[in-house]
Structures are given as structure tokens and as C-alpha cells.
Amino acid sequence: MFRPLPRNDHGCGWLTSLPTRQPRPPLQAEQKADLVIIGAGYTGLAAARHYAQLNPQAKVIILEAQLAAEGASARNSGYLVDSTLNDGHMSDTGLQQYRDKYALNKAGMDCVERLVKEHEIDCDWDACGKFHATAVPAHEAKLQRFSSLLKELDLEHKMMAGADLKQRLGTQYYCSALWTKGGVMLQPAKLGRAYIELLPENVSLFENSPVLKWETTGKQVRVVTAMGQVTAQNVLLAVNGFMAAGKIKRDRAFPLTLTASMTRPLTDEEYGAIGQPKAWGVLSAQAMGATVRLTEDRRIMVRNTVEVWPKLNMGGRHLLQRQGMHMRGLQRRFPQLNGNLFDSLWSGITCISGNNGQVFERVQPNVFVAGCYNGGGIGLATLFGEQMAHLASGQMTDTIAQIEARPKPTRLPPQPILGWGVRLRLLRDRLLARKEN
Numbered sequence: 001m002f003r004p005l006p007r008n009d010h011g012c013g014w015l016t017s018l019p020t021r022q023p024r025p026p027l028q029a030e031q032k033a034d035l036v037i038i039g040a041g042y043t044g045l046a047a048a049r050h051y052a053q054l055n056p057q058a059k060v061i062i063l064e065a066q067l068a069a070e071g072a073s074a075r076n077s078g079y080l081v082d083s084t085l086n087d088g089h090m091s092d093t094g095l096q097q098y099r100d101k102y103a104l105n106k107a108g109m110d111c112v113e114r115l116v117k118e119h120e121i122d123c124d125w126d127a128c129g130k131f132h133a134t135a136v137p138a139h140e141a142k143l144q145r146f147s148s149l150l151k152e153l154d155l156e157h158k159m160m161a162g163a164d165l166k167q168r169l170g171t172q173y174y175c176s177a178l179w180t181k182g183g184v185m186l187q188p189a190k191l192g193r194a195y196i197e198l199l200p201e202n203v204s205l206f207e208n209s210p211v212l213k214w215e216t217t218g219k220q221v222r223v224v225t226a227m228g229q230v231t232a233q234n235v236l237l238a239v240n241g242f243m244a245a246g247k248i249k250r251d252r253a254f255p256l257t258l259t260a261s262m263t264r265p266l267t268d269e270e271y272g273a274i275g276q277p278k279a280w281g282v283l284s285a286q287a288m289g290a291t292v293r294l295t296e297d298r299r300i301m302v303r304n305t306v307e308v309w310p311k312l313n314m315g316g317r318h319l320l321q322r323q324g325m326h327m328r329g330l331q332r333r334f335p336q337l338n339g340n341l342f343d344s345l346w347s348g349i350t351c352i353s354g355n356n357g358q359v360f361e362r363v364q365p366n367v368f369v370a371g372c373y374n375g376g377g378i379g380l381a382t383l384f385g386e387q388m389a390h391l392a393s394g395q396m397t398d399t400i401a402q403i404e405a406r407p408k409p410t411r412l413p414p415q416p417i418l419g420w421g422v423r424l425r426l427l428r429d430r431l432l433a434r435k436e437n
């Protein structure tokens with residue numbers, strides 16, 4: 001049983017810059033399928049495409065509560081990355097775990113890159129690497145430790161500081177940064193749109209069709225929406241941050257609500273005032289610090305809030321209040337830019353576990369679940385979707401073995417203790433990151 005979901009806000013700058021798309025009709029009456037997929041983000045769309053290709057005679061149905069690829073899969077910051085900073089990785093066991101995690105992220109990146117190249121997807125692909133930057137001298141040691149780790153893994157990177165860094169980013173806010181080659185900046189909503197366009201003919205996508213409940217009846221699964229139902233051999237639950245809303249893995253994965261704003265394109269004068277840097281993406285050296293991007297078309301995106309939000313999607317005055325924080329983040333970095341340049345503001349839901357583990361599981365003989373990418377889901381969601389298609393087709397792959405060898409999400413405390421605990425942890429992280437927002 002799913003609890004009713006709030007609607008997405010309409011402010012996401014990645015989406016508003018795209019042409020409008022005619023939504024596919026909602027599910028009506030009764031349908032039969034070999035595979036029914038709940039949720040049309042990167043995971044569900046990648047799984048549908050791949051399953052339909054592996055089984056050309058099969059019928060696949062995707063049910064999406066709102067519009068396909070307009071949830072987190074359009075609202076994210078567009079960083080497709082291999083290495084991540086915040087890991088306890090310096091012990092020997094930790095190092096091996098980090099290697100394994102890196103290998104999986106890299107497989108996710110490669111999976112997206114293969115699709116982008118093969119289908120000539122226009123998603124503003126920019127293999128410019130990524131920066132992990134800090135404005136706090138005390139945090140520089142973290143970057144040095146990360147540099148040592150990357151050296152051990154033989155991954156190309158460099159430390160930057162002073163005038164070089166200022167010139168590269170167009171801001172003197174950061175005192176130092178570590179640049180890694182393994183990072184692509186892309187337009188997430190364009191990628192999601194392309195995944196819809198790539199769906200083969202044996203896939204039917206129904207939008208505005210929230211699933212109310214699903215149940216297994218012997219060898220079949222019945223999935224019910226307000227106006228119709230699907231009976232299928234197999235079901236894939238690909239709802240990511242909405243798992244708990246559907247009582248799926250709620251003792252392992254929980255949702256967080258993030259908000260971001262993006263400016264209009266800077267004028268020539270404004271762009272000149274920041275030194276005309278090339279596009280870049282900065283991640284903070286501190287958990288909960290801001291993610292900031294300068295895009296190819298000279299927009300600046302700031303994402304610097306992460307919260308436990310009871311309604312999941314955030315709207316109205318709550319969302320507007322968050323823009324005040326985005327504004328402070330922008331002004332700290334670019335005091336030479338005057339006025340409110342933001343022309344878009346949105347929230348999005350991501351899914352986190354207690355130990356960074358992801359969900360990739362056959363929970364019943366004909367029920368599959370994939371999600372919980374802990375903030376790094378562009379590559380992993382695409383990879384997990386494709387690999388779920390293999391698993392649901394009865395095929396084992398080396399990548400499935402690689403995914404299954406990763407630590408599973410640890411058990412979480414029950415609510416309301418979980419909510420309190422996460423809020424406390426976020427509060428602590430927010431305090432530590434107060435100079436990085």
C-alpha cells in the first residue's frame with residue numbers, strides 16, 4: 001500500500017528549460033504484462049529499456065505517479081562521478097571497500113557514457129572533472145587525505161589553491177580544492193527525457209498513474225492504480241525516495257528532501273565580473289556543504305539544504321524560505337553579482353541508508369527492488385536498472401555479482417527514533433558545514 005504522494009513543484013530549472021512534452025495517458029482498465037515497473041526515473045526507465053531488448057517478445061508496463069523522469073532524475077545536480085570524498089577509507093579493509101565502491105561507480109559512469117555515445121544523447125555532457133573545495137583551512141587536511149587515497153588508486157587529480165583556483169572558479173571564496181578527472185557535468189532532465197525516448201515499442205509507459213497497492217497472488221503480481229490494474233509475472237519497484245511511502249525496505253532506506261536554485265544566464269558584464277571561467281562543478285569538502293555549479297550557458301546552481309521533510313516534496317513558503325539560504329551561498333561566493341539572479345527554485349527527494357549501502361534485491365520470487373543510491377544515482381540508477389533487467393530475465397552477470405558483493409544497507413531504528421536521529425545528525429553536519437554553505 002502506498003500513501004498518497006504530494007505533487008512535484010514546477011520550478012526545476014533543468015525542466016523549465018526543456019520544450020514541453022505531451023504526457024502519456026494514465027493506466028485505464030485491466031492490462032497484462034510480463035514485467036510491470038513502478039516508478040519512471042533513471043532506474044525504472046533503464047530497466048524497462050533493457051528488459052524489453054533482452055526479451056523482444058515480452059510486454060513491459062511502466063507506471064509513473066507523476067511525469068516520467070521529472071522526480072529526482074530531473075532535479076539532481078547533474079554530477080556523474082566515479083570517486084567520492086566522504087568515506088572512512090584509510091584502513092586496509094576500508095581501502096578495499098573504497099576500491100569496490102569506486103569500481104561500481106565507474107561501472108555506472110561507463111553505463112551512462114555508453115548510452116550517451118551510442119544514441120548520441122544531447123545532455124550537455126561535459127567531461128570537465130569535479131572539484132572538492134573548502135573555504136575552511138582546517139578542512140584542507142581532508143583534501144590531502146583524499147589526494148593520498150586517489151594516488152593509491154592511481155586516479156588523476158590535482159590540488160589547487162590561491163590565484164590558480166580563483167581564476168579557474170571565478171571566486172576567491174574557496175581556500176583550496178582537489179580536482180579529479182573522473183567527473184562529468186550534465187543536464188539531468190535532458191538525460192531523463194532521452195531515456196523516455198529510447199523506450200522500445202514493447203514498453204508502455206503510463207503517466208499520472210500512482211500505484212495505490214500491489215500484491216502477489218501465486219505466480220502473478222497485481223498492481224492497482226485509481227483507474228486500472230496490471231497483472232504481471234514480475235514487478236520491479238523503482239521508486240527510490242518513495243520506498244518508505246510504499247512500506248518497502250523502510251527499515252533499511254529513508255528519504256531526504258533537498259532544495260536548489262539556479263540563476264538565469266549571466267550577462268556578458270556579469271560573466272566578465274567573475275573572470276569568464278569555463279563551466280565547473282564544486283562539491284563541498286564537508287558533508288552538508290553546498291554543491292555549486294557554473295553551467296556552460298553561464299547559469300549558477302546552488303544546492304545547500306538537506307532535510308527530513310514529512311511531506312517529502314516541499315513547496316510554497318517553505319521552499320521560498322530555502323531560497324534565502326541559496327542566495328546567501330551565492331553572495332558569499334560571488335559578492336560582485338548583485339540582486340536576485342535566481343529564476344528557478346525546486347525540491348527533490350533522494351534516498352539514503354545508514355551505511356551507504358544500496359538496495360538491489362529480489363525480495364520475493366517475482367518482486368524486485370532497486371534504489372537507495374545515497375546521493376550518487378545518475379550512474380548507479382542506470383546501471384542497477386539494466387542489471388535488474390538481467391536478474392528479472394533469469395540471467396546472472398558479473399556486474400550483478402559485483403553489486404551483490406557490496407555491503408547491504410544496515411537495519412535502521414524504528415520511527416520516530418529514526419527521524420529524530422537523522423535530524424540530529426543533519427543538525428550536527430549543518431553546524432560543521434556552516435562556513436561551507
Ligand SMILES: Cc1cc2nc3c(=O)[nH]c(=O)nc-3n(C[C@H](O)[C@H](O)[C@H](O)COP(=O)(O)OP(=O)(O)OC[C@H]3O[C@@H](n4cnc5c(N)ncnc54)[C@H](O)[C@@H]3O)c2cc1C
Binds near residue numbers: 073076375
Ligand atoms: C536535489 C538532488 C540532487 C542530486 N544530485 C545528484 C548528483 O549530482 N549526482 C547523482 O549521481 N545523483 C544525484 N542525486 C540523486 C539522483 O537524482 C537519484 O539517485 C536518482 O535520480 C534516482 O533515480 P530513480 O529512478 O531510482 O528514482 P527517481 O528519479 O526518484 O524516480 C522514482 C519515481 O517513482 C515515482 N513513484 C513514486 N511512488 C510511486 C507510486 N506509488 N506509483 C508510481 N510511481 C511512483 C516517482 O514519481 C518518481 O518519478 C540528487 C538527488 C536530488 C534530489
